[in-house]
Amino acid sequence: xxxxxxxxxxxxxxxxxxxxxxxxxxxxxxxxxxxxxxxxxxxxxxxxxxxxxxxxxxxxxxxxxxxxxxxxxxxxxxxxxxxxxxxxxxxxxxxxxxxxxxxxxxxxxxxxxxxxxxxxxxxxxxxxxxxxxxxxxxxxxxxxxxxxxxxxxxxxxxxxxxxxxxxxxxxxxxxxxxxxxxxxxxxxxxxxxxxxxxxxxxxxxxxxxxxxxxxxxxxxxxxxxxxxxxxxxxxxxxxxxxxxxxxxxxxxxxxxxxxxxxxxxxxxxxxxxxxxxxxxxxxxxxxxxxxxxxxxxxxxxxxxxxxxxxxxxxxxxxxxxxxxxxxxxxxxxxxxxxxxxxxxxxxxxxxxxxxxxxxxxxxxxxxxxxxxxxxxxxxxxxxxxxxxxxxxxxxxxxxxxxxxxxxxxxxxxxxxxxxxxxxxxxxxxxxxxxxxxxxxxxxxxxxxxxxxxxxxxxxxxxxxxxxxxxxxxxxxxxxxxxxxxxxxxxxxxxxxxxxxxxxxxxxxxxxxxxxxxxxxxxxxxxxxxxxxxxxxxxxxxxxxxxxxxxxxxxxxxxxxxxxxxxxxxxxxxxxxxxxxxxxxxxxxxxxxxxxxxxxxxxxxxxxxxxxx
Amino acid sequence: xxxxxxxxxxxxxxxxxxxxxxxxxxxxxxxxxxxxxxxxxxxxxxxxxxxxxxxxxxxxxxxxxxxxxxxxxxxxxxxxxxxxxxxxxxxxxxxxxxxxxxxxxxxxxxxxxxxxxxxxxxxxxxxxxxxxxxxxxxxxxxxxxxxxxxxxxxxxxxxxxxxxxxxxxxxxxxxxxxxxxxxxxxxxxxxxxxxxxxxxxxxxxxxxxxxxxxxxxxxxxxxxxxxxxxxxxxxxxxxxxxxxxxxxxxxxxxxxxxxxxxxxxxxxxxxxxxxxxxxxxxxxxxxxxxxx
Numbered sequence: 001x002x003x004x005x006x007x008x009x010x011x012x013x014x015x016x017x018x019x020x021x022x023x024x025x026x027x028x029x030x031x032x033x034x035x036x037x038x039x040x041x042x043x044x045x046x047x048x049x050x051x052x053x054x055x056x057x058x059x060x061x062x063x064x065x066x067x068x069x070x071x072x073x074x075x076x077x078x079x080x081x082x083x084x085x086x087x088x089x090x091x092x093x094x095x096x097x098x099x100x101x102x103x104x105x106x107x108x109x110x111x112x113x114x115x116x117x118x119x120x121x122x123x124x125x126x127x128x129x130x131x132x133x134x135x136x137x138x139x140x141x142x143x144x145x146x147x148x149x150x151x152x153x154x155x156x157x158x159x160x161x162x163x164x165x166x167x168x169x170x171x172x173x174x175x176x177x178x179x180x181x182x183x184x185x186x187x188x189x190x191x192x193x194x195x196x197x198x199x200x201x202x203x204x205x206x207x208x209x210x211x212x213x214x215x216x217x218x219x220x221x222x223x224x225x226x227x228x229x230x231x232x233x234x235x236x237x238x239x240x241x242x243x244x245x246x247x248x249x250x251x252x253x254x255x256x257x258x259x260x261x262x263x264x265x266x267x268x269x270x271x272x273x274x275x276x277x278x279x280x281x282x283x284x285x286x287x288x289x290x291x292x293x294x295x296x297x298x299x300x301x302x303x304x305x306x307x308x309x310x311x312x313x314x315x316x317x318x319x320x321x322x323x324x325x326x327x328x329x330x331x332x333x334x335x336x337x338x339x340x341x342x343x344x345x346x347x348x349x350x351x352x353x354x355x356x357x358x359x360x361x362x363x364x365x366x367x368x369x370x371x372x373x374x375x376x377x378x379x380x381x382x383x384x385x386x387x388x389x390x391x392x393x394x395x396x397x398x399x400x401x402x403x404x405x406x407x408x409x410x411x412x413x414x415x416x417x418x419x420x421x422x423x424x425x426x427x428x429x430x431x432x433x434x435x436x437x438x439x440x441x442x443x444x445x446x447x448x449x450x451x452x453x454x455x456x457x458x459x460x461x462x463x464x465x466x467x468x469x470x471x472x473x474x475x476x477x478x479x480x481x482x483x484x485x486x487x488x489x490x491x492x493x494x495x496x497x498x499x500x501x502x503x504x505x506x507x508x509x510x511x512x513x514x515x516x517x518x519x520x521x522x523x524x525x526x527x528x529x530x531x532x533x534x535x536x537x538x539x540x541x542x543x544x545x546x547x548x549x550x551x552x553x554x555x556x557x558x559x560x561x562x563x564x565x566x567x568x569x570x571x572x573x574x575x576x577x578x579x580x581x582x583x584x585x586x587x588x589x590x591x592x593x594x595x596x597x598x599x600x601x602x603x604x605x606x607x608x609x610x611x612x
Numbered sequence: 613x614x615x616x617x618x619x620x621x622x623x624x625x626x627x628x629x630x631x632x633x634x635x636x637x638x639x640x641x642x643x644x645x646x647x648x649x650x651x652x653x654x655x656x657x658x659x660x661x662x663x664x665x666x667x668x669x670x671x672x673x674x675x676x677x678x679x680x681x682x683x684x685x686x687x688x689x690x691x692x693x694x695x696x697x698x699x700x701x702x703x704x705x706x707x708x709x710x711x712x713x714x715x716x717x718x719x720x721x722x723x724x725x726x727x728x729x730x731x732x733x734x735x736x737x738x739x740x741x742x743x744x745x746x747x748x749x750x751x752x753x754x755x756x757x758x759x760x761x762x763x764x765x766x767x768x769x770x771x772x773x774x775x776x777x778x779x780x781x782x783x784x785x786x787x788x789x790x791x792x793x794x795x796x797x798x799x800x801x802x803x804x805x806x807x808x809x810x811x812x813x814x815x816x817x818x819x820x821x822x823x824x825x826x827x828x829x830x831x832x833x834x835x836x837x838x839x840x841x842x843x844x845x846x847x848x849x850x851x852x853x854x855x856x857x858x859x860x861x862x863x864x865x866x867x868x869x870x871x872x873x874x875x876x877x878x879x880x881x882x883x884x885x886x887x888x889x890x891x892x893x894x895x896x897x898x899x900x901x902x903x904x
Contacts, residue, residue: 106796
C-alpha cells in the first residue's frame with residue numbers, strides 16, 4: 001500500500017496545478033495518472049486563457065461575459081472566483097516561463113474570442129495547452145513531486161454510509177499498467193480527481209482516446225451527484241474526418257465561415273448579426289448544422305473556414321499549428337484553400353458536483369478541471385475559459401485538500417434541504433445496474449465503514465477479484481464492440497440537435513450496452529501492459545457517464561445554452577434556473593435539482609436574452 | 613518486471629538517413645514469421661470493397677509463451693481515405709486481436725505517445741498517412757529502447773535524460789504575480805526559442821540517434837533541446853545560462869553529437885535539433901567551457 005497526504009488522480013492541467021498547490025501548502029503529494037503527465041489531453045488545447053490583464057478590462061466584465069455565455073446557468077460565486085483569480089494565475093504561468101505570444105513591448109498578447117466583450121484571451125500561438133501542460137509538469141519536476149505514471153485508477157476507497165454526505169474517501173485503488181499489479185493508495189488528507197472530460201462517450205469528438213470519464217464514473221458510483229451533464233459543448237470547427245480541433249483562434253483572428261454557396265452565413269442567414277463568426281460556440285455550431293441540413297453544406301456534411309485573407313505572416317505568427325493540423329489530418333493547405341469544418345463533441349460543461357473549493361459532498365473527495373462542475377460554464381462554456389478553470393480551481397482544490405483554509409464555500413453540494421426532486425419524467429427503460437450479481441455490474445460499489453487501511457485493503461481485494469473475473473472469462477463480448485455502439489448512439493441521438501424520441505432511443509441503447517457489459521471479457525491473457533483490460537474498465541465508466549448525459553437531456557425540457565430540444569424552442573427561466581443532478585442511489589440513478597446562484601458579490605446577474 | 617531487447621542488434625534498426633529509402637525493405641526480414649494473424653473473413657469482406665492495407669506488426673510479450681520469441685503478425689485492414697498508421701493498428705486491435713498493444717491518446721500529434729518505427733523510420737503513427745507508405749507497412753517499436761510489449765517501449769531512460777538537464781524555468785527574482793507584473797520577453801526572443809518549445813517528448817529523435825545508441829549516458833537530442841529552450845530564453849539570467857551550459861558541456865553532453873541530423877530528420881514537430889545542439893556548442897566555446 002502506498003500512502004500520501006494528498007493523492008491527485010490525473011496529470012493534466014488541473015491535476016498538476018492541484019499537486020503544485022498542495023505541495024506548496026506543505027502536503028506530501030502524489031500524482032497517479034494513467035498517462036505520463038506530458039501525454040495529458042490539456043496538451044491539445046489550442047486557443048488560450050481568458051484573464052482580465054489589461055487596462056480597460058476587469059474581472060467583473062469577464063464574470064459578466066461568462067454568466068451571459070453560460071445562459072445564466074453558472075453559479076455566480078464560481079464565475080466570480082474564476083474571473084478574479086485568473087489574472088494572477090496567468091501571470092504565475094508567465095513567471096514559470098510559459099512562452100506566451102508577445103506584443104512589441106514584450107508583454108503577453110491577448111486576442112478576441114467568441115462571446116467576450118474585450119480581447120482578453122492570452123495565448124501561446126495556437127498551442128496554448130501544450131505549453132501550459134509542459135510548464136506545469138516542469139514545476140512538478142522542479143518540486144520533486146512524486147508521479148506514479150501509467151497507473152490506472154480503478155476505483156475510490158470510500159465508506160458506505162447510506163447518506164453520501166456522511167461518506168469519507170480514504171484513497172484510491174490503482175494498477176500499474178506496466179506490471180498489472182493492483183495496489184491501494186491511501187490518502188491521509190484528500191483525493192483530488194482531475195481526470196478530464198468524457199468525450200469518448202461520443203463518436204465524433206475532439207477529445208483524446210484517454211478521455212473516458214473515469215473520475216466522473218468513480219465519483220458517481222461512490223455517491224457524488226453528476227451535475228448538468230446534458231450540457232455538452234460541440235465545437236463549431238473540428239475537422240470532419242478525425243474530429244481534430246481547429247482553434248477558435250482562427251475566428252478570433254478574423255477567419256470567416258462560408259457555406260457551399262459561398263455565403264457568409266453567420267451574417268447572411270441572420271444567425272448572429274453582430275458577432276458573426278465570433279458568436280458563442282453553441283450558436284455557431286447550430287448555424288453550421290442548419291446550413292448543412294438545409295442543403296447548403298459542402299458535400300452535405302460540412303462548411304468552410306477560410307483564413308487565407310489573414311496573410312501568411314499573421315497565420316505563421318499566431319496560427320501556425322492550425323496549418324499543420326489541416327495539412328496532416330485533412331490534406332488541406334490553409335494558406336491556399338479554405339478548411340473543411342463541422343461541429344464535434346468538445347467539452348462537458350457538467351461534471352462531478354463540487355463547490356468553489358473543489359470539494360464534493362463526500363469528505364476528502366475533491367474534483368477539478370473538466371471532470372468537475374463548480375459550476376463556471378453553466379449551459380455553454382466560452383472559448384478560453386477552460387484553461388483558467390484548470391489553474392484557478394486546480395489550485396484551490398489542491399490547497400483545500402492539503403488543509404489550507406481558503407474560506408467557506410457558498411455553493412452547496414450533495415442532496416439536502418435546498419433541492420427539489422424530479423418527479424415528472426418517465427424513463428423508457430430502467431436505468432442503472434444490470435444483472436443479478438451487482439458486484440460484477442457496471443455500477444455498484446461503495447466500500448465499508450472501517451478504519452482507513454481496512455477499507456483500502458477491502459477495496460483492493462475487490463478490484464483484484466474483478467480483474468481476475470474479467471481475465472478468467474474465455475468468451476463473451478469485447479469492450480470495443482460495446483464502446484462503438486455507445487458512441488454511435490450518443491452521436492446519433494444526443495448531439496447538437498436533440499429530440500425526445502431520439503434521447504429515449506439513446507437511453508434504450510445505453511441500457512443494452514449495460515446488459516451486454518455483463519458478458520464482457522478480456523481476451524489478452526497478459527498482465528503486462530494490458531490495454532484490453534484498461535479499456536474494458538474505461539468502457540464501464542463511459543456507460544455510466546453516457547447514461548447521466550442522456551438522463552439530463554431528457555429531463556431538461558427547455559432550450560438553454562448548448563442543450564437544444566426540438567420540442568422546446570425557448571429558454572424557460574421560470575422553471576429551469578436550476579442545475580440537474582443525477583445521483584447513484586441503491587443501484588440506480590435518481591434525479592434532483594438545485595437552484596442556480598445568480599447573486600454575486602456586488603450584483604445579481606439578471607437573465608437576459610442571449611444575442612450576439 | 614523483466615523486459616528484453618528483441619533481436620536483432622540495434623545497429624540494424626537505424627533510420628535510413630535518405631528519405632528516398634522510405635518504405636524500402638529494412639534488413640530485419642529474417643525475424644519475420646509468415647502466416648501470422650491474417651483474419652481471413654475480414655480480408656474477404658474488405659476485398660469485396662477492393663482495398664485492404666497490409667500491415668506487419670511487431671509482436672512480443674514476455675509473459676505469453678507464444679509471444680516470448682519476437683515475431684511479426686500480418687493484418688489486412690480495410691483502407692479508408694485519410695487512414696493513418698495509428699488508425700490501421702487500432703482497427704487491427706479492435707477487430708482482430710485485442711491483445712495488440714501500443715500507446716496512443718490524442719491522435720493529433722501533441723501527446724507524443726505513438727512514436728513507432730514505421731517502414732524503417734521513426735514516425736508518429738497518428739501523423740503518418742498509410743497512402744504515403746509502401747506496402748506491406750511494417751510497424752515496429754522504437755529501436756534502441758527496451759520493448760515492454762508489442763509496440764510499447766520502456767520510456768524511463770528517456771525521461772531520466774530529460775530530467776537530467778533541470779527542465780524547468782529558473783529565475784532569481786520574478787516580479788510579484790499578484791501585481792500582475794510579468795517578465796518581459798521580446799517577440800524576437802520568443803521566436804528564437806519557439807521551435808524548441810514544441811517538443812512533445814515522443815523520443816523519436818533519441819531512438820534515431822546513433823550516438824545515443826552507443827552511449828547510454830549521452831543526454832540525447834531531446835534533452836539538449838529542452839536545455840536550449842531555457843538557455844536561450846532571455847528571461848533567465850546569465851548566471852543560470854552558464855549553469856545550464858555546464859550541464860551541457862559535460863562528457864556525455866553536447867560534444868558527443870556528431871551532426872548526423874538523424875534527430876532533425878525524424879522530429880515530427882520539425883524542431884531543428886541538430887542546429888540547436890550546434891548552437892549550444894558555440895555558446896559553450898564562447899564561455900570558455902570545457903571541450904571534451
